[in-house]
Amino acid sequence: MPASTLYEVARHAGVSLATASRVLNGSSRRPGDAISERVRASAVELGYIANAQAQGLAKKNSGMLGLILHDIADPYFSTIARGVQEAVQDQQKVVLLASTGGGPASEHRAVAAFAARRADAIVIAGTRFNAPEAAQENELLLAELRRYRTNGGKVAVIGQPLVGSVAEDGFRTVPVPNRELSLRLAADLAGAGHHRFLILAGPEGLLTSDERVAGFQEGLRQAGLEPAEVRRTGFNRDGGYEAAVALAGELAGGPGGRPAVCVFAASDVMAIGAIAGLREHALRIPEDVAVAGFDDIETLRDFTPALTTAQLPLSSLGSEAVALVLAEDSSTEPYVAEGHVILRRSTDVS
Amino acid sequence: MPASTLYEVARHAGVSLATASRVLNGSSRRPGDAISERVRASAVELGYIANAQAQGLAKKNSGMLGLILHDIADPYFSTIARGVQEAVQDQQKVVLLASTGGGPASEHRAVAAFAARRADAIVIAGTRFNAPEAAQENELLLAELRRYRTNGGKVAVIGQPLVGSVAEDGFRTVPVPNRELSLRLAADLAGAGHHRFLILAGPEGLLTSDERVAGFQEGLRQAGLEPAEVRRTGFNRDGGYEAAVALAGELAGGPGGRPAVCVFAASDVMAIGAIAGLREHALRIPEDVAVAGFDDIETLRDFTPALTTAQLPLSSLGSEAVALVLAEDSSTEPYVAEGHVILRRSTDVS
DNA sequence: GAAAATGCGGAAAGCGCATTCCGGAATGGG
DNA sequence: CCCATTCCGGAATGCGCTTTCCGCATTTTC
Numbered sequence: 001m002p003a004s005t006l007y008e009v010a011r012h013a014g015v016s017l018a019t020a021s022r023v024l025n026g027s028s029r030r031p032g033d034a035i036s037e038r039v040r041a042s043a044v045e046l047g048y049i050a051n052a053q054a055q056g057l058a059k060k061n062s063g064m065l066g067l068i069l070h071d072i073a074d075p076y077f078s079t080i081a082r083g084v085q086e087a088v089q090d091q092q093k094v095v096l097l098a099s100t101g102g103g104p105a106s107e108h109r110a111v112a113a114f115a116a117r118r119a120d121a122i123v124i125a126g127t128r129f130n131a132p133e134a135a136q137e138n139e140l141l142l143a144e145l146r147r148y149r150t151n152g153g154k155v156a157v158i159g160q161p162l163v164g165s166v167a168e169d170g171f172r173t174v175p176v177p178n179r180e181l182s183l184r185l186a187a188d189l190a191g192a193g194h195h196r197f198l199i200l201a202g203p204e205g206l207l208t209s210d211e212r213v214a215g216f217q218e219g220l221r222q223a224g225l226e227p228a229e230v231r232r233t234g235f236n237r238d239g240g241y242e243a244a245v246a247l248a249g250e251l252a253g254g255p256g257g258r259p260a261v262c263v264f265a266a267s268d269v270m271a272i273g274a275i276a277g278l279r280e281h282a283l284r285i286p287e288d289v290a291v292a293g294f295d296d297i298e299t300l301r302d303f304t305p306a307l308t309t310a311q312l313p314l315s316s317l318g319s320e321a322v323a324l325v326l327a328e329d330s331s332t333e334p335y336v337a338e339g340h341v342i343l344r345r346s347t348d349v350s
Numbered sequence: 351m352p353a354s355t356l357y358e359v360a361r362h363a364g365v366s367l368a369t370a371s372r373v374l375n376g377s378s379r380r381p382g383d384a385i386s387e388r389v390r391a392s393a394v395e396l397g398y399i400a401n402a403q404a405q406g407l408a409k410k411n412s413g414m415l416g417l418i419l420h421d422i423a424d425p426y427f428s429t430i431a432r433g434v435q436e437a438v439q440d441q442q443k444v445v446l447l448a449s450t451g452g453g454p455a456s457e458h459r460a461v462a463a464f465a466a467r468r469a470d471a472i473v474i475a476g477t478r479f480n481a482p483e484a485a486q487e488n489e490l491l492l493a494e495l496r497r498y499r500t501n502g503g504k505v506a507v508i509g510q511p512l513v514g515s516v517a518e519d520g521f522r523t524v525p526v527p528n529r530e531l532s533l534r535l536a537a538d539l540a541g542a543g544h545h546r547f548l549i550l551a552g553p554e555g556l557l558t559s560d561e562r563v564a565g566f567q568e569g570l571r572q573a574g575l576e577p578a579e580v581r582r583t584g585f586n587r588d589g590g591y592e593a594a595v596a597l598a599g600e601l602a603g604g605p606g607g608r609p610a611v612c613v614f615a616a617s618d619v620m621a622i623g624a625i626a627g628l629r630e631h632a633l634r635i636p637e638d639v640a641v642a643g644f645d646d647i648e649t650l651r652d653f654t655p656a657l658t659t660a661q662l663p664l665s666s667l668g669s670e671a672v673a674l675v676l677a678e679d680s681s682t683e684p685y686v687a688e689g690h691v692i693l694r695r696s697t698d699v700s
Numbered sequence: 701g702a703a704a705a706t707g708c709g710g711a712a713a714g715c716g717c718a719t720t721c722c723g724g725a726a727t728g729g730g
Numbered sequence: 731c732c733c734a735t736t737c738c739g740g741a742a743t744g745c746g747c748t749t750t751c752c753g754c755a756t757t758t759t760c
Binding site for chain 2: 049
C-alpha cells in the first residue's frame with residue numbers, strides 16, 4: 001500500500017492540489033483558516049507524509065547535507081559528525097554520511113553521489129594529503145567539487161583548504177588551529193622543564209600532521225630549543241605503537257635521564273598507541289618517557305596517566321562548518337576555533 | 351548554471367530520451383553499441399550527473415538507507431555506523447544519518463524524516479527503553495515505523511525488538527548476545543576466583559543494560575554464587591564515575607579483602623568512568639577493586655589496566671543489519687553474532 | 701519467399717509536488 | 731452604488747527521469 005499523496009489529501013478535503021500544497025508545506029501564501037484546518041485534518045486522517053524527493057524536484061533544494069569524512073569510527077571524526085548532526089537538525093535538514101576509509105579516491109566518489117542526490121551542501125572533513133601519490137586523487141576530488149559547486153552546491157572544508165583549490169572556487173574553510181595549539185603545547189612543555197623532544201608524525205604531506213609538527217617545532221624554536229627529531233609513521237594508533245617500540249629499543253641501553261625524552265604524538269590516538277608500545281617495553285610514563293598528544297578525545301580523558309594534549313572543539317568545528325556552508329552571505333564573521341593546551345600527568349617532570 | 355539533464359545529453363547525442371536513459375542508467379534493455387557509445391561520450395562531455403531525486407520519483411527506490419542511533423560520537427554507535435557504512439557502500443547506496451541524542455521522542459521524528467525522503471530501509475540501533483516514562487515515545491516510534499513499513503519500507507533493529515512490536519510488523523532484528531556473553535563473563539570471573547560482585551547498570555528498563563545484568567546474575571547463579579547487588583545509574587561514563595565514587599566511600603573503612611569486590615559495569619564506557627572514580631579515591635585496580643566492562647571498545651583497548659570485557663563485533667552488527675534489511679527473502683540464515691569474553695588485567699586476582 | 705518472431709529506437713504517460721497564471725469574490729474608496 | 735484593488739482557490743505547467751507501448755526494420759522459420 002503506497003503512501004497517500006498530496007492529491008489524495010486534496011481530494012479528501014475537497015480542495016485543489018495547489019491549496020493542499022500551500023497549507024501543508026509552507027508557502028508564501030496561506031489559505032483561509034477554515035480550509036487549512038480541513039486540509040490538515042485530511043492529511044492526518046490519511047497519514048500523509050510529503051514525498052521529499054518530489055518536493056526536491058519541484059523546488060530546487062533537497063534538504064540534505066552531505067558529510068564526508070575518513071572514518072566514522074574514529075573518535076576525531078565521529079565527534080565532528082555529532083556537531084554537524086546537531087546543527088543540521090536545527091535546520092530541519094538531514095545528513096548524508098560518507099565514511100570514505102580510503103584516500104581521496106573514494107572521496108570524489110562520495111561527492112558525486114551527493115551531487116547526484118542534489119545535497120544542498122557538502123561538508124568535508126578528511127585530512128588533506130598533499131603528496132605526489134595523492135595528486136591524481138586530489139585532482140579528481142577537486143574537479144568533482146568544482147562541478148558540484150558550479151551546479152549550485154555549497155562546500156565547506158574542515159581543516160585545510162583542498163589541495164589545489166583557489167579562492168574563486170568558493171569553498172569555505174573552517175580552520176583548525178593546529179599550528180597555534182601545537183606551538184603553545186611546545187611552549188608549555190618547554191616551560192614545564194622538558195628539553196629533549198621527539199615528534200611522532202604521520203606521513204609527510206598529511207597536512208594536519210604537518211601543521212602540528214611545524215607548529216611544535218616553531219614553539220621549540222621560540223623557547224630557544226633545538227628542533228626535535230621527527231619520525232614519520234602511520235597517523236593512527238598502530239603508527240604510534242610501532243614508533244614507540246622502536247624508540248624503546250633505542251632507549252634500552254641509554255643513560256636514562258628522567259624522563260629521557262618527551263614524545264609529542266601528532267594525535268591522541270597515536271599517543272595512546274605510543275604509550276602502549278612504550279609500556280610493553282617496561283618504560284614508565286611519565287617517569288621514563290613523557291608523552292603528549294593532540295585532540296583531547298573525550299573517550300580518552302580517563303586514560304592513565306592522564307594525557308597532556310591540545311583540546312580541539314571538535315563538535316563545534318562540525319556545527320560551525322554547517323553554519324558556514326548554510327549561511328547566505330559569505331561575509332559572516334569567520335569562525336575562529338578556540339582550543340587550549342591541557343598539561344596532564346603524562347608529561348609530568350618528576 | 352544548472353546541471354545538464356538527461357534530455358540535453360540525449361539531444362546532444364542525437365537520440366531519444368528513452369535511449370539515453372537506457373544506456374546511462376541501467377535498464378533491462380541495452381541499446382546497440384554504436385549508439386551507447388555516442389550517448390556515453392555526450393554524457394561525459396556535458397558533465398552529466400543523474401538526478402537521483404528524479405530517478406527516485408520515477409522508480410520506486412531512493413538508494414538511501416536511514417541509520418538511527420543515539421549518539422554518533424559514542425564509540426559503540428560509531429563502530430556500528432562504520433559497519434553500516436561499509437555494507438551500504440558495497441550496494442551503491444548512501445546512508446542517511448540521524449543521531450537522536452534524546453530518547454525515542456526524536457527517534458520517531460527521524461523515522462518520519464527518512465520516510466519522507468523515501469529511504470529504502472531503516473536501521474535503528476538505539477537501545478530500547480522499556481519504562482513507563484518512555485511508553486508514549488515508544489508508542490509513537492512504533493506507530494511511525496509501522497506506517498513506514500506499510501508504505502513499503504524495510505526495518506532492521508540492532509539489539510532488542512522494539513517495545514510493543516510483534517512478529518507481523520516485519521521488523522527484522524539483529525540480536526546482540528548480551529545475555530550469553532555477560533553470563534560467560536560472570537562464569538569466567540567466578541572461575542578466576544572472584545566471589546564478591548557488584549553490578550553497575552543503567553536505569554531499569556534500558557534493555558541492553560537489563561540483559562547484561564540478567565545474564566551476569568544467571569552466570570553467578572550457575573557458578574553457585576549469590577546474586578550481586580545492582581546499582582542503577584546513568585548508562586554512560588559519568589554514571590560509572592558517580593557510582594564508583596559512592597562505592598569508594600563505602601569501601602574506605604572496610605576490612606579490605608583483596609580485591610574487595612569485582613565490579614561489573616554494564617558497558618566499557620561506564621567501566622572507564624568507574625575506574626576513574628575509584629582511582630580518585632586512591633583505590634587501585636585491580637588490587638583493591640576489580641573492574642570489568644562490556645563491548646570491548648577499540649579506543650579503550652590500550653587502557654591501563656587492560657579492561658576485562660566482552661567483545662562484541664559491533665562493526666559486523668552494522669553490516670549484518672544492512673544485509674538483513676536489504677535481503678529480498680526474509681528466510682536468510684539468521685545472523686548470530688560471535689562474541690567472546692576477554693579477561694585482562696583489570697580483574698586479575700593478586 | 702511469405703509470415704511470424706525478434707530487436708530496437710522513439711513518443712508519451714506518468715512519479716508527487718511547487719508554482720505561475722487566472723478568474724471570481726470580497727473589499728475599499730469615491 | 732459603481733469601479734478599482736486585493737485576496738484566494740483552482741487549473742495547468744514543469745521539475746528530470748523511468749517505463750510502457752508503438753511502429754518499423756531485421757531475422758528466423760517452415
